[in-house]
């Protein structure tokens with residue numbers, strides 16, 4: 091199986107579709123404040139984590155940095171609503187995208203590249219075709235058009251890892267344990283970390299979303315999308 095990262099088109103003007111949206115996920119966990127590093131939080135989103143039944147959910151809309159204790163308190167509130175396999179971290183976005191949209195959308199939208207939305211017919215085709223790892227959550231986007239199909243965000247759980255040989259970590263922070271890295275321009279996936287059979291997944295400690303060749307072939311059956319697919323090798 092070949093794999094590809096989703097990217098925005100280098101030249102947005104060259105796109106075929108007029109669709110755009112402004113939206114944020116409904117809830118979030120706060121970032122944490124490290125005395126050495128400052129505010130720290132990831133950008134991972136879990137739209138499938140639905141907190142609408144959580145009475146204290148109003149305290150989960152502010153990403154402003156908190157102490158480790160306050161972060162832990164809020165994370166404990168969220169945990170029962172996160173399915174097995176989701177590892178909550180500071181700064182996670184939770185729940186559906188909520189906002190407004192306008193224009194026409196192609197089968198796949200990745201604008202920004204770490205947010206993948208598919209049109210309803212594209213979601214149906216992915217599921218009917220039996221692709222694996224497709225977790226669609228309807229985006230709550232208000233639009234003036236009534237004929238436009240709903241959009242679904244695909245949850246990309248960070249399951250794969252970049253190969254250690256292509257990353258350069260900062261020294262571990264003695265206070266918060268951070269030892270992150272900047273995204274290397276030349277990168278490849280660690281073979282044993284690639285989840286077998288899955289057609290969409292995220293890459294740990296990055297905002298990258300990877301899809302299989304089968305995902306691209308399936309989506310292309312619905313016509314062009316304004317997405318650039320960059321191959322990422324496995325080694």
Ligand SMILES: [Zn+2]
Pocket residue numbers: 124125126127128263264265266267268
């Ligand atoms: Zn730190």
